Amino acid sequence: MSQGYSVAVAGATGAVGREMLRVLEQRSFPVSSLRALASERSAGTRLPFRGEEVAVEALREGSFEGVDLALFSAGGTVSRRVAPAAARAGAVVVDNSSAFRMQPGVPLVIPEINPDALAGHEGIVANPNCSTILFLMAVHPIHRVARIGRAVVASYQAVSGSGQKGIEALRSEMRDLLEGREPRAGLYPYPIAGNVLPFVDRILEGGHTPEELKLHSETTKILGDPRVKVTATCVRVPVERAHSEAIHLELERKITADEARALLGAAPGVRVVDDPGRNLFPTPRQAAGGDDVLVGRIREDLAFPTGLALFAAMDQLRKGAALNAVQIAEELIRRSLL
């Protein structure tokens, strides 16, 4: 292993998969050989990696012979079908889908928060949902000292959450708008350009979306604390690639905005952007392309005695998906678990 690891990326041609290749390269991840895997239809596509090109191969159950690390981002159905075979073949799978997140024996990990959970892995590690990563990166440093009782989250989610086709749909609809035409809704039931859509994924019986339920269930699993209650409204907005969240916390004890700023300022992976006098606050355009979770608008709540409010933004394709997955792999190496 001294020269590195044999790495496979499943779903390599998707928006997250392409970002995984970039992150592996940018972080000089010790890759001895790279296998880019995608659907039959994408086989033969060439993807840039370390100044060369990698030819995409069709993803099969047998694609993982000799693979040490398999990064999956090909959707839940593919993960459920293929990831167990990859693990049986000896690869450690870091899966970006929701397929295994809540399964016992599958660590659900944000490396800055619960790296110790990796110890018990049985071949599959799950990457949390992007909305959960953004939320927890922005509140965990506060939770550690003042414990969150309840949290209310409203999201402002980018179209890249729907993959490359989300970005293309937004651009095409914006063109319609500017040319005075009613945008032709392609990807979503209504246009997303000049609009916001109050759902992500789909709406279940009972009226919640899976995205909203994940914010609660994944948070309790990652924190190992079922007392933390999270409620959310998830909304798609016409932004290309970074998600934002308005977060209102009810804490067990009052902390001041200055204390919160100090805690967040010392947290790895978090950057405090919070100086209204200089027009500094987080926006998704600032977060796009970067690794940090930006946090600002930190303020004590006037309506709730132990309340604290803040606004956070994060590149959804990087820390919300590809970067967190690669950081999990780095942590596995550090702990000799890969």
Next chain:
Amino acid sequence: MSQGYSVAVAGATGAVGREMLRVLEQRSFPVSSLRALASERSAGTRLPFRGEEVAVEALREGSFEGVDLALFSAGGTVSRRVAPAAARAGAVVVDNSSAFRMQPGVPLVIPEINPDALAGHEGIVANPNCSTILFLMAVHPIHRVARIGRAVVASYQAVSGSGQKGIEALRSEMRDLLEGREPRAGLYPYPIAGNVLPFVDRILEGGHTPEELKLHSETTKILGDPRVKVTATCVRVPVERAHSEAIHLELERKITADEARALLGAAPGVRVVDDPGRNLFPTPRQAAGGDDVLVGRIREDLAFPTGLALFAAMDQLRKGAALNAVQIAEELIRRSLL
């Protein structure tokens, strides 16, 4: 008065002022004569009204001789300077700015909610802020039967809240984006196209925006109930003219989503749009140009025992400003207070 009222619109050339003329015409408000007033710079502009054109006159303190009803939407500074003179001249002022809203003796009115407050007016009636109108129209029918203890609001506010120049800035920045240029932020400190900006108006000492504080203070004045606590994060989104809000309520007693739907369905000015199976939920594009406040995504909160969540959208220039002002005037006539 049998042939109608002499009406003045102050700020007639702005986005809200133009909408006021449209609403007066569409609702066949009994106008015997119309005076369109604006800044010196706009004097001479011709505005359409009832198939004819009205020439804009420069707004002066003396502009209100013989005027029965003065609809103001020219900003707080102008209102503070001129509205008291208009009232002294005998006009009843309905003011859309924040200048007088919290002043004792000035009714702050949403006609569907607290029309009785008009009785005590002393010449000036205030129109609530658009965010407050949207919030209260969407929750008041529930509050009446189950009392709101606490509410958390996250807004998705259209650029028309910044007037016509907001709409123009968004279009011009969208053009930049589509042509591959970094959008030139004109109106706001950062681009609004392809972005969201987590503030409306400005950020005060303490970290709150006036928009957020108004949601609490105006709500308690309109409901006449200081026990209701509202906390908010107000966010500008790249939408042209309708505001939306994600609203999470903690009620004094549990009500089901079906009960909430029935209460909202019976409320004047509210339209329930809530059938996920048929892709029915509110969006700002659906609300734009219409009079109703659209409410959907109604669901019982899984994290909070007496919680209820919903999503609402409303044309900010109509029910959020011009329509509510004209409805106030209609209610004044009905009560012989004009």
